[in-house]
Amino acid sequence: MTGIGSYAVRSSAPRARATARGRSVRPKITGWLFVAPFALVFLVFLVVPLAYAFWLSLFSKGLATGTTFSGLANYVKAFSDPEFLGGLLFVVVFSVVLIPLQMLVSLAAALVLDTVTTKLARFSRLMIFVPYAIPAVIGALMWGFLYSPGFGPLAQVFALFHASAPNLLGSHDVFGALLNVVTWQWSGYYMIIIYAALQGIDSSLYEAARIDGANQWQIALRIKLPLVASALVLILVFALIGTLQFFTEPQVLAPSSNGVITPSFTPNMYAYNLAFANSQINYASAISFALGLVVFVGVYIFLFATRKKGRIV
Amino acid sequence: MKKKALIAAVGVAIVSLLAGCSSTGASSGSTSAATDKPQSQADKPSNCDNKIVYPSATRVSLWGWSPTLPVAVDAFDKAHKDVQICWTNAGAGSAEYQKLSTAIAAGKGAPDVVMLETDHLNSFLIKGALVNLSDYGADKWKSDFSAGTLKDISSNGGIYAIPDDGGPVALMYRKDIFDKYGLTPPKSWAQYAAAAAKLKSAGGPAIGDWPNDTPAFTQAMFAQAGANMFDYSIDKKTSLGVDIDNAASRKVLDYWDDLVQKGEVITTGQSSTDFVSELASGKVATFIAASWEPGHLTGAGFTRGPESPWRVAMLPQWNPGSPVQVNWGGSTYAVTTQSKVPHAAAEVALNLFGHENQQTLGAHFPQHLKAQKASWFVDAEDPFFGGQQANKEVWIPAAHGYKGQGYSPFQDYYYQQITAMLTKTTSGAETSAAGLSKLQATIVSYAKAQGFTVKVK
Amino acid sequence: MGAHVFLVVLVIYFLLPLWWLIVASTKDAHGLFSGTGGALWFDKTFALFDNLGLLFTYNDGIYLRWLGNSVLYAVSGGAGATALAILAGYGFAKFAFPGRRLSLALLLGSVMVPLTALVIPTFAMLSQVGMTNTIWAVILPSLLNPFGVYLMMVYATDAIPDELLDAARVDGAGELRTFFTVALPLLRPAAVTVLLLSFVGTWNNYFLPLAVLSSNNLFPVTVGLGLWDGLANSASGTGTTSLWSLIILGSLVSIIPLIVAFLSLQRYWRGGLAVGSLK
Incomplete structure (x- = not known):
């Protein structure tokens, strides 16, 4: 999961335009000079590779054949490929379950931490955030060990209840197992963002509400929640992009899953597997672009929907 | 100021580390x-x-x-x-x-x-x-x-x-468990199944493991029964012979599915720590393994020397009269x-x-024939198997009985499809006949899409 | 009271895997697979110091090299990405120039690109110029941090009053001088945040270094541990050393620097994280 957001798509543009108008008296070239070093890196390590990948996606090559230009045939194939579509369905369903869950955990934690100011609360705040500092690869490895019925603690815990440990990476539980890893890894980060937003609220608002007879719950729901809505939207977009591109955790856990996490479990895994294990670089590029398209459309629809709903940002 | 000094020191350390490397x-x-x-x-x-x-x-x-x-x-x-x-x-x-x-x-x-x-x-x-x-x-x-x-x-x-x-394949077994339940190493798959039933009825551990995620092993089992899945040679680069869904592979799959359904074998994946801990805790009585496996398990802290419960025997056979040996890895x-x-x-x-x-x-297990003849190799007593002369008794004859196999030009894809099939057949979601026929169809259509001229036997 | 119970439950949940990691780090291979006390408690053999000794000497101390590499990549990648982000963010926020809107649209769209799409072309490109399997193959691509640029831009727009810039210019300061003396000090809080985020991003990076590096000597610690994990689980790779103990202890040791960095620097980054969301 690469949780770097594009919430900006909409919110920054109008403001930035206003600023730009104000500064238009500057020589035109100066701004470019400041942007140039980054632009160079952006060009070399993003635009060029991307263009090259797109170029590749327009060709076909079989193991026993030469390379031929095939236009958009790879894309047509992708959108009728049951493995790609199956992976896509999984990440969509996964997002629908994961994101509300993560939001709930991080929002609840942030709201509690915003009202309680004991030492325990300060300690908790840091500890909840700790998983963010752990590389996703290592986090997934660790959970893989913990999920192992024989190697991890599960057998012991279940023995207390005279039951045998479930195989959490079996076909019935793998969804929940992955849900848990991602929630564990990212909730703390989201919690901190919401918490920082909560801390930015003028506390005199709470005083006023209390005088009006509002209790903690009402303050949380009526005042805090609307005021941190923009942070929530930011997180949602982060999470949506990251989850649709779900890759690291299932990839790391796949070897421990006895075949349940297939090489085409998520679209990104499918692309990776096609490219690296099966030498289908052209088709893999098309899958990546097809996924990028789905992500783009998904995020756009989401932003459009939240914008209509009473402009929470 | 202190901070700066620290940063500088770290910087110097990194640079010297790099210079050294x-x-x-x-x-x-x-x-x-x-x-x-x-x-x-x-x-x-x-x-x-x-x-x-x-x-x-x-x-x-x-x-x-x-x-x-x-x-x-x-x-x-x-x-x-x-x-x-x-x-x-x-x-x-x-x-x-x-x-x-x-x-x-x-x-x-x-x-x-x-x-x-x-x-x-x-x-x-x-x-x-x-x-x-x-x-x-x-x-x-x-x-x-x-x-x-x-x-x-x-x-x-x-x-x-x-x-x-090399990777000659044999049957590793727990001597302590075999002794306890009065078993001797099975020479045929029929005897292996009988031992499995005996263990089960006596409340003992599972006889072995039938994993989804170890296709090279599955493939070796198919080959032992006489299945030769692929015919490929570099001089005819674009033609491929395929024979996956045959009597031999069906026999193997049916045999293991039967043991799985009776609860006489476990189905733990072998590329996980879970399997190693099950081996360590005596949850399985045998392990069909290649000659490099003891090194792997030693790394997991398995006992070496006279205390070791593990011994090794020749792979059980479909027809003990004309044994077939197989290879896995190497x-x-x-x-x-x-x-x-x-x-x-x-x-x-x-x-x-x-x-x-x-x-x-x-x-x-050296593949060079002369290296296999050196007396200290032949007579070596393997501490992993409690001092058993494993080379002489098992690994060398197993290697000499191996006749070679046919492999596909897209072996990773084939292996992935074997795993996909096993996740369905082992769980009972699909019969072995259906699984194998689908596997063959998948491989044939993949090969054709890759531009091969496919010959189905 | 209820709030505290809730917090304690959360803390247990978030720390449980770490507790397991600490306990498991003290076990030898035998203790891991067939030890006493179970997975969440110590074995009768306490092997932490043996494991530490093995970790730092195995393969001529390759683990220490991996840690050093991670620090090098994260520090240089993080610092470089932050420098570029500050410059570009300032440029976008405070100047009008042709192509600005298009550039911004590209910048914001770029976060939706799946990384797998980039790995192969990047590898092909780097290998054409002979840069695969060098430190540059990791450092240069990690200079790219579009989100950092966005963060800096949003922050710079509000944090640097235009009047201040104009005053400096009226005083005869050049654009660079204005940037360094007026703008840069004001951008510090956001800069620290971007630095930390890009540092973490590079430190956690796995698939790019995995694809472009082949020498163990150049691996960052994530890729190195991944290598050990692969070796431990592929039976033919291990020999007789218990790689599992090394993987577990190696994971623990590798996450300590980042946790310490975060905990000690929290006053700097906490506010910054909200920059993107607060108006």
Whole structure:
């Protein structure tokens, strides 16, 4: 999961335009000079590779054949490929379950931490955030060990209840197992963002509400929640992009899953597997672009929907 | 101020660390091996995992993950003034293959010599990635390998890889459990099934494991029953014979599915720590394994010496009258076509593990026939098996009985599909007949899409 | 009270895997697979110091090299990415120039690109210029941090009053001088945040270094541990060393620096994280 957001798509543009108008008296070239070093890196390590990948996606090559230009045939194939579509369905369903869950955990934690100011609360705040500092690869490895019925603690815990440990990476539980890893890894980060937003609220608002007879719950729901809505939207977009591109955790856990996490479990895994294990670089590029398209459309629809709903940002 | 000093110190430490590591050896005027073009200083592979002994010599890059490599590479470098190996552990199995495939696709970045398992040879041959070592004098070693080994490293009469370690397959079993339940090592699969039933009815552990995620093992079991899934040769690059859904593979799948349904075998995946802990805790009485497995389990803290509960016996047979032996894994060394110093690279591939002295360099099971005859190898008492003379009793006869197998030119894809099939058949979601017929259909349509002319037997 | 119970439950949940990691680090291979006390408690053999000794000496101390590499990549990648982000963010926020809107649209769209799409072309590109398997193959691509640029831009827009810039210019300061003396000090809080985020991003990076590096000597610690994990689980790779103990202890040791960095620097980054969301 690469949780770097594009919430900006909409919110920054109008403001930035206003600023730009104000500064238009500057020589035109100066701004470019400041942007140039980054632009160079952006060009070399993003635009060029991307263009090259797109170029590749327009060709076909079989193991026993030469390379031929095939236009958009790879894309047509992708959108009728049951493995790609199956992976896509999984990440969509996964997002629908994961994101509300993560939001709930991080929002609840942030709201509690915003009202309680004991030492325990300060300690908790840091500890909840700790998983963010752990590389996703290592986090997934660790959970893989913990999920192992024989190697991890599960057998012991279940023995207390005279039951045998479930195989959490079996076909019935793998969804929940992955849900848990991602929630564990990212909730703390989201919690901190919401918490920082909560801390930015003028506390005199709470005083006023209390005088009006509002209790903690009402303050949380009526005042805090609307005021941190923009942070929530930011997180949602982060999470949506990251989850649709779900890759690291299932990839790391796949070897421990006895075949349940297939090489085409998520679209990104499918692309990776096609490219690296099966030498289908052209088709893999098309899958990546097809996924990028789905992500783009998904995020756009989401932003459009939240914008209509009473402009929470 | 203190902070700045600390940062500076860390910076210095990093720089010195770097300076220490990129020891490319500042000598010039290399003496190249045989008839290779002289290797320029810039072309010399650097950042080796081993120490270069003769910096001015031609340097050959090598990828491999065998635990025997550190010793073998150092020995080679000390003995060769004109050729030096620059070794890198680029990952085990598929991790390395994926890297190699990427480098082949990019047209650059592959090592000169690469460690491969024989089942993946065809997958790289079809990409034109491997050099025919027969052109570099490999043929003179032909008589030193068993027929089965030779078949696995050859295509159309050319030798494409030099074997080091083999993977003869046998039945590891827990002597303590066998004694407790009055069992003797089964000679046939019928006896194995009978032992399974006996263990189950006596409340003992499962007899063995039938994993979804170890397709090379599954494939070996198919082969033992007489299935030869693929017919492929590099001279007919675009034609492929396929015979997956046959009586032999159905027999194997039915046999194991039956044991699974009766609850007499477990189905734990073998690429997980879970399986190792189940072996350790006595949840299984036998383990069908290759000769390199004891090394693996020793790393998991398994007891060695007289206390060890493990022993090894010949693989059970479908027809004990005419036994069939199989191979699983093992390592070979091939030269890539990207190499700019193919002569030196071939020198490495051919001689890295020596010949008669292979096992002194640490091979678990040397493939060189003369190496298999040295008395201290033959008579060795393996502490993992409680001092049993495992080489003499089991591994050597198992290796000699191996006749070679046919592999596909897209072995990783085939393996993935085996795993996909097993997740359905083992869980009972699909019958073995349906699973195998689907597997064959999937492979045939994939091969056709890849441009092969497919011949279904 | 209820709030505290809730917090304690959360803390247990978030720390449980770490507790397991700490306990498991003290076990030898035998203790891991068939030890006493179970997975969440110590074995009768306490092997932490043996494991530590093995970790730092195995393969000529390769683990220490990996840690050093991670620090090098994260520090240089993080610092470089932050420098570029500050410059570009300032440029976008305070100047009008042709192509600005298009550039911004590209910048914001770029976060939706799946990384797998980039790995192969990047590998091909780097190998053409002979840069695969060098430190540059990791450092240069990690200079790219579009989100950092966005963060800096949003922050710079509000944090640097235009009047201040104009005053400096009226005083005759050049654009660079204005940037360094007026703008840069004001951008510090956001800069620290971007630095930390890009540091973490590079430190956690796995698939790019995995694809472009082949020498163990150059691996960052994530890729190195991944290598060990592969070797431990592929039976033929291990030899007789218990790699599992090394993987577990190696994971623990590798996450300590980052946790310490975060905990000690929290006053700097906490506010910054909200920059993107607060108006």
